[in-house]
Amino acid sequence: xxxxxxxxxxxxxxxxxxxxxxxxxxxxLIVIGIFGVLPLLIILVYSFLQAAPYGGVQWKFxxxxxxxxxxxxxxxxxxxxxxxxxxIIYLRSFLFAVVTTIVCLLLxxxxxxxxxxxxxxxxxxxxxxxxxxxxxxxxxRTLAIMFIIRDEGxxxxxxxxxxxxxxxxxxxxxxxxxxxxxxxxxxxxxILPLYASLEKLDFRLVEAANDLYATRRQVLWRxxxxxxxxGIIAGCLLVFIPALGAYVTPLILGGGIHLMIGDLIAQxxxxxxxxPLGCAQALILMAAVLVALYFYVRNTSGKIQHG
Amino acid sequence: xxxxxxxxxxxxxxxxxxxIVPEQPGKNAIEVRGVRKVFxxxxxxxxxxxxVSVSIRENEFFTLLGPSGCGKTTLLRLIAGFDFPSAGxxxxxxxxxxxxxxxxxxxxxxxxxxxxxPHMTVADNIGFGLEMLGKPKAEIKARVAQMLKLVxxxxxxxxRTSQISGGQQQRVALARALAPQPKVLLLDEPLxxxxxxxxxxxxxxxxxxxxxxxxTFIFVTHDQEEALTMSDRIAVMSAGKILQxxxxxxxxxxxxxxxxxxxxxxxxxxxxxxVSKKSGVATVKLASDATVAAGFPDNFDPTGAVTVVVRPxxxxxxxxxxxxxxxGTLANVVYFGTDxxxxxxxxxxxxxxxxxxxxxxxxxxxxxxxxVGIVFEDDGARILKD
Numbered sequence: 065x066x067x068x069x070x071x072x073x074x075x076x077x078x079x080x081x082x083x084x085x086x087x088x089x090x091x092x093l094i095v096i097g098i099f100g101v102l103p104l105l106i107i108l109v110y111s112f113l114q115a116a117p118y119g120g121v122q123w124k125f126x127x128x129x130x131x132x133x134x135x136x137x138x139x140x141x142x143x144x145x146x147x148x149x150x151x152i153i154y155l156r157s158f159l160f161a162v163v164t165t166i167v168c169l170l171l172x173x174x175x176x177x178x179x180x181x182x183x184x185x186x187x188x189x190x191x192x193x194x195x196x197x198x199x200x201x202x203x204x205r206t207l208a209i210m211f212i213i214r215d216e217g218x219x220x221x222x223x224x225x226x227x228x229x230x231x232x233x234x235x236x237x238x239x240x241x242x243x244x245x246x247x248x249x250x251x252x253x254x255i256l257p258l259y260a261s262l263e264k265l266d267f268r269l270v271e272a273a274n275d276l277y278a279t280r281r282q283v284l285w286r287x288x289x290x291x292x293x294x295g296i297i298a299g300c301l302l303v304f305i306p307a308l309g310a311y312v313t314p315l316i317l318g319g320g321i322h323l324m325i326g327d328l329i330a331q332x333x334x335x336x337x338x339x340p341l342g343c344a345q346a347l348i349l350m351a352a353v354l355v356a357l358y359f360y361v362r363n364t365s366g367k368i369q370h371g
Numbered sequence: 372x373x374x375x376x377x378x379x380x381x382x383x384x385x386x387x388x389x390x391i392v393p394e395q396p397g398k399n400a401i402e403v404r405g406v407r408k409v410f411x412x413x414x415x416x417x418x419x420x421x422x423v424s425v426s427i428r429e430n431e432f433f434t435l436l437g438p439s440g441c442g443k444t445t446l447l448r449l450i451a452g453f454d455f456p457s458a459g460x461x462x463x464x465x466x467x468x469x470x471x472x473x474x475x476x477x478x479x480x481x482x483x484x485x486x487x488x489p490h491m492t493v494a495d496n497i498g499f500g501l502e503m504l505g506k507p508k509a510e511i512k513a514r515v516a517q518m519l520k521l522v523x524x525x526x527x528x529x530x531r532t533s534q535i536s537g538g539q540q541q542r543v544a545l546a547r548a549l550a551p552q553p554k555v556l557l558l559d560e561p562l563x564x565x566x567x568x569x570x571x572x573x574x575x576x577x578x579x580x581x582x583x584x585x586x587t588f589i590f591v592t593h594d595q596e597e598a599l600t601m602s603d604r605i606a607v608m609s610a611g612k613i614l615q616x617x618x619x620x621x622x623x624x625x626x627x628x629x630x631x632x633x634x635x636x637x638x639x640x641x642x643x644x645x646v647s648k649k650s651g652v653a654t655v656k657l658a659s660d661a662t663v664a665a666g667f668p669d670n671f672d673p674t675g676a677v678t679v680v681v682r683p684x685x686x687x688x689x690x691x692x693x694x695x696x697x698x699g700t701l702a703n704v705v706y707f708g709t710d711x712x713x714x715x716x717x718x719x720x721x722x723x724x725x726x727x728x729x730x731x732x733x734x735x736x737x738x739x740x741x742x743v744g745i746v747f748e749d750d751g752a753r754i755l756k757d
Contacts, residue, residue, distance in 0.1 A: 266484075
């Protein structure tokens with residue numbers, strides 16, 4: 065009797081605590097609902113409307129926005145012609161994002177490993193150094209890159225001063241400039257989760273693997289990388305997704321010549337005056353990211369086997 | 372999965388066929404010669420090992436015993452290759468291994484924390500060393516099965532290491548280190564995380580494994596009882612030096628230094644002055660004016676003021692105080708089940724403990740406050756270097 069009463073009480077207490085926990089998440093849920101889900105719904109609705117001549121939308125149902133993504137209407141006979149312009153920009157953006165992610169991983173992993181193997185006091189200083197870029201605005205930092213790589217910039221002046229080159233190397237407003245800018249802006253987002261993961265790594269496991277005849281390379285592939293996989297996944301997501309939608313960097317360093325998805329979408333709401341097309345482009349990007357994420361997580365989560 | 376790699380590791384003594392094949396009886400497996408290990412630089416320099424030399428015989432269960440910070444783990448890490456000596460040589464069957472990285476030494480370690488790979492199963496953990504040596508898959512599988520049987524873990528081969536108990540993890544760590552058939556197995560306080568009963572079980576288990584595999588074991592512990600029960604020979608260490616190497620009996624009955632006697636077991640210390648000496652036995656006059664005959668080590672010549680040590684069980688209480696070697700007043704009687712400790716305040720002022728094994732018959736009872744005499748067994752009193 066007493067036991068069942070105790071069990072009953074426990075179940076009650078558990079329920080109450082679950083209710084309390086839900087209540088704790090309520091403020092965040094409200095913010096996400098109003099400023100995340102609601103705008104998304106608005107975008108979804110707008111993408112199926114007609115563009116008004118001077119921006120905004122006309123409340124008439126239309127799938128033109130999605131058709132216009134791949135096809136262009138002929139001005140004279142209204143036939144649809146396949147135009148891959150947008151698709152090319154999308155593919156190029158994906159390529160930029162993939163290269164950014166891979167290079168950030170290759171640069172970030174050794175850095176994070178170095179940081180994680182310092183003494184605890186030194187580690188804090190390194191984390192602080194990595195976060196220094198966050199203290200100033202991305203726009204300002206991107207403009208600074210511009211000053212370094214432009215024709216009369218630091219690099220070209222230095223190389224010409226040393227007599228290595230005669231004419232300045234054009235770097236600004238090229239794909240190279242965009243790639244450099246993306247790498248620079250997103251590297252900390254790779255290093256920090258990698259560091260968090262490696263910092264928790266029990267380095268006695270490295271000794272154990274060494275003791276069991278594993279060379280340094282084998283230790284890396286068989287022990288360190290598998291155990292830091294959660295950090296690798298988190299870092300790749302944190303770099304890939306924002307890099308794909310980057311706006312400021314390609315705008316400034318690409319000079320508006322080499323567009324990325326973010327600039328393309330922004331254009332539709334500005335000079336393009338085609339809000340429904342902008343909404344459709346944003347949703348297509350989101351769908352593409354979700355599909356890519358699904359396969360990525362499915363492939364990697366199977367390899368994380370420890371708690 | 373397997374990264375193929377040929378390593379030129381020395382041939383090992385085979386044991387898995389159930390036959391122990393010693394390479395050459397009486398040979399030294401490990402010889403540590405004048406090894407120094409200094410940590411830090413400049414002013415902050417600390418010598419963790421101060422010119423240590425010791426030989427460890429083949430197939431021996433050798434224990435490094437000492438308090439924490441005595442350098443025993445440092446010595447083990449130097450043999451494993453995790454650290455490198457500042458000076459000196461470490462020979463493995465005559466070959467200097469001190470400059471080799473750990474993955475080139477045919478020596479394996481059982482870690483205090485076990486250090487099992489959390490992303491692998493029990494079987495994968497055990498097979499890891501063989502896989503890294505580039506052994507064929509079939510051989511690895513067979514050896515892992517043998518190892519699982521050896522440590523009685525067959526049923527849990529597919530489990531993750533986080534899903535098994537501390538005692539089971541201990542067994543897996545042992546199997547993993549034994550699987551590549553190392554020439555020497557290093558054990559860094561492997562039993563310290565286990566509870567008392569499990570520790571007792573594993574002590575017997577370790578002795579069995581050492582006997583069955585015929586591998587030289589170097590065992591590090593701060594637990595003197597563990598060292599005495601398991602070892603063939605013990606090296607007692609303190610402050611980066613080896614004070615004495617010998618069999619458990621040697622170390623206990625004939626400690627070479629006061630530190631050894633104090634660290635291992637309980638000991639009574641009596642102050643006195645040497646009156647005369649001949650052939651290894653000195654006559655010492657104690658504070659209470661009583662004289663005792665006390666032995667001393669060969670390498671030591673006691674003169675003047677000395678300390679005489681007597682183990683509590685090498686002395687006995689008698690009711691007639693005048694007939695005792697020393698005499699005093701019984702201060703306290705502590706009952707321990709298997710034996711009883713009598714705390715005696717000697718007439719000279721020193722405290723003395725007598726341990727008496729309890730038995731059903733012939734129990735002698737003494738009451739606190741009584742005047743008692745204490746007699747020493749033959750060779751019970753010894754003079755030691757301070």
